[in-house]
Amino acid sequence: MIIDARSLPSEETIETDVCIVGAGPAGITIAREFLDRDVRVCLVESGGLELDPDTQSLCEGNTIGDPYPDLRETRRRQFGGTSHAWEAPTGYQQWGWRCLPLDEIDFEQRDWLPHSGWPFTRSQLDPFYQQAHQVCQIGPFTYRIEDWEGSAGHRLPFQGDRAITTMSQYASRTPFTQEYREEIGRADNITTLLHATVVEIETDEMARMVTRVRVTCLQGKSFWISAKLFILATGGIENARLLLLSNKQQPAGLGNYHDLVGRFFMDRPVISCGMLIPNSRQLLDRTGLYDIVDVKGVPVMARVRLTDEVMRREHLLNNGAQLFPRPQPRQKEATKSLRSSITSVRGAERSKDLLQHLSNILRGGDYVAAAAVWAAIRRLPGLHRGDWSYLPYEKQRFSMFEVIYQIEQAPDPNNRVVLSAERDLLGLNKIDLHWQLNEIDRRTIQRVKEIWAEEFDKAGIGHLHLETELKFDKLAMHHHMGTTRMHLDPKQGVVDANCKVHNMTNLFIAGSSVFPTSGYANPTLTIVALALRLANHLKELLVD
Numbered sequence: 001m002i003i004d005a006r007s008l009p010s011e012e013t014i015e016t017d018v019c020i021v022g023a024g025p026a027g028i029t030i031a032r033e034f035l036d037r038d039v040r041v042c043l044v045e046s047g048g049l050e051l052d053p054d055t056q057s058l059c060e061g062n063t064i065g066d067p068y069p070d071l072r073e074t075r076r077r078q079f080g081g082t083s084h085a086w087e088a089p090t091g092y093q094q095w096g097w098r099c100l101p102l103d104e105i106d107f108e109q110r111d112w113l114p115h116s117g118w119p120f121t122r123s124q125l126d127p128f129y130q131q132a133h134q135v136c137q138i139g140p141f142t143y144r145i146e147d148w149e150g151s152a153g154h155r156l157p158f159q160g161d162r163a164i165t166t167m168s169q170y171a172s173r174t175p176f177t178q179e180y181r182e183e184i185g186r187a188d189n190i191t192t193l194l195h196a197t198v199v200e201i202e203t204d205e206m207a208r209m210v211t212r213v214r215v216t217c218l219q220g221k222s223f224w225i226s227a228k229l230f231i232l233a234t235g236g237i238e239n240a241r242l243l244l245l246s247n248k249q250q251p252a253g254l255g256n257y258h259d260l261v262g263r264f265f266m267d268r269p270v271i272s273c274g275m276l277i278p279n280s281r282q283l284l285d286r287t288g289l290y291d292i293v294d295v296k297g298v299p300v301m302a303r304v305r306l307t308d309e310v311m312r313r314e315h316l317l318n319n320g321a322q323l324f325p326r327p328q329p330r331q332k333e334a335t336k337s338l339r340s341s342i343t344s345v346r347g348a349e350r351s352k353d354l355l356q357h358l359s360n361i362l363r364g365g366d367y368v369a370a371a372a373v374w375a376a377i378r379r380l381p382g383l384h385r386g387d388w389s390y391l392p393y394e395k396q397r398f399s400m401f402e403v404i405y406q407i408e409q410a411p412d413p414n415n416r417v418v419l420s421a422e423r424d425l426l427g428l429n430k431i432d433l434h435w436q437l438n439e440i441d442r443r444t445i446q447r448v449k450e451i452w453a454e455e456f457d458k459a460g461i462g463h464l465h466l467e468t469e470l471k472f473d474k475l476a477m478h479h480h481m482g483t484t485r486m487h488l489d490p491k492q493g494v495v496d497a498n499c500k501v502h503n504m505t506n507l508f509i510a511g512s513s514v515f516p517t518s519g520y521a522n523p524t525l526t527i528v529a530l531a532l533r534l535a536n537h538l539k540e541l542l543v544d
Contacts, residue, residue: 003191013223052078056077058425066475090170193215210230229541240261255502272472283462317407320406325398407445511527
């Protein structure tokens with residue numbers, strides 16, 4: 001059942017077997033593993049079913065270092081969590097997210113990358129990745145290009161051992177935003193509390209066992225939840241924040257014996273490599289697989305990546321690129337001028353550059369007219385990501401590709417979440433995020449661009465005009481990782497291989513905050529796989 005916590009009596013204690021804090025993909029996945037079992041589960045969500053501005057303000061914070069997106073906009077406090085913000089097209093006016101597992105190299109301890117290495121291998125996580133495919137409702141657990149190419153297109157003909165094509169799958173956000181909410185709501189053994197923010201974790205005197213958590217509503221009502229097992233699943237920032245705020249028994253915060261909580265924050269910048277000018281205009285007709293297309297009933301997209309061999313040889317971070325068709329410069333300027341002119345007319349103001357705008361529109365009129373027709377037909381505001389290869393004549397609007405790529409960010413203890421002196425609406429310390437790219441990040445960014453240019457040329461695909469300066473397509477992907485990292489050694493990690501907080505008996509952490517390294521892949525499929533793995537472990541503990 002689903003309950004609005006604001007309707008509960010104040011200062012009461014709710015008793016349960018398992019308390020899961022956070023109803024995003026990680027928390028939802030764990031809760032579903034206990035559906036209709038003889039286990040009482042309490043799923044606690046700070047927000048409601050819809051986004052509330054006051055609740056969302058609890059995400060506010062400051063960034064120190066390199067430019068970073070507004071922290072309030074990087075996650076969602078509502079049932080379903082940030083899945084509500086996923087916006088990859090998975091069909092006509094349908095939205096979702098990109099699915100792919102981390103690569104084998106991501107789990108390795110790499111001698112050129114300090115603080116790398118997971119306590120288990122990719123192959124040991126594969127069974128849970130397979131289960132995660134079922135949870136996420138996507139296709140078979142394979143990302144090899146040969147299992148997908150065919151009628152939709154074929155791989156680019158890269159030569160040598162430096163660049164390859166692999167696949168991504170795409171999933172709908174609906175299971176996490178709607179379907180699983182309804183399923184959990186029908187379960188007799190799962191109580192979901194909305195508008196309930198956990199503000200403190202209380203432990204025994206030795207800070208070895210969690211006894212209860214304090215929950216507060218924005219309107220001032222508070223109550224307690226006691227349980228046998230507690231799981232934090234509030235994301236890469238809030239997991240660390242809640243541990244730091246819970247400092248009655250340990251002044252530095254729970255699990256923070258070695259000053260690791262909040263450190264090693266990672267995200268992924270998205271960089272524009274430059275424009276790829278094809279040697280043949282037919283390349284746009286042969287690259288449909290690099291769009292989001294339906295293959296065997298599954299939305300997929302090919303991506304290009306450097307091989308593990310070249311990353312090891314040149315000591316590079318993991319990375320991957322996608323190709324997006326773009327108009328010629330004159331056509332792009334025509335679009336900008338048209339938008340500026342429309343804005344001027346709507347504002348009843350005459351632009352000082354009206355003649356220049358009109359000239360630009362005339363020179364790029366072919367593109368503007370075609371774009372207007374397709375926007376009207378498709379009811380879309382314009383091409384951004386995907387949906388370009390399957391409509392007749394759509395690709396004739398374009399003459400080049402922009403190569404957009406992401407890089408893994410190196411784990412750096414100086415990139416961290418700390419408590420701020422500022423307070424939120426509940427009176428809790430906000431966070432300060434210290435975040436910057438370091439030398440290996442920037443070296444990887446530059447070297448990857450150079451390798452792409454060499455490989456596109458060597459394969460006879462085209463000439464890549466490199467950006468001369470660092471040009472971000474996005475400052476970051478809003479993938480918050482690493483702040484409660486996993487390691488067998490308590491001096492190097494906050495949680496152990498089972499995601500249990502070191503030196504504590506019943507406090508576990510789910511989500512990408514436990515990632516020791518970030519890899520290139522979007523984190524959600526791995527988050528779900530780790531959540532399934534954790535749920536399996538929790539079931540064993542409850543039986544014992």
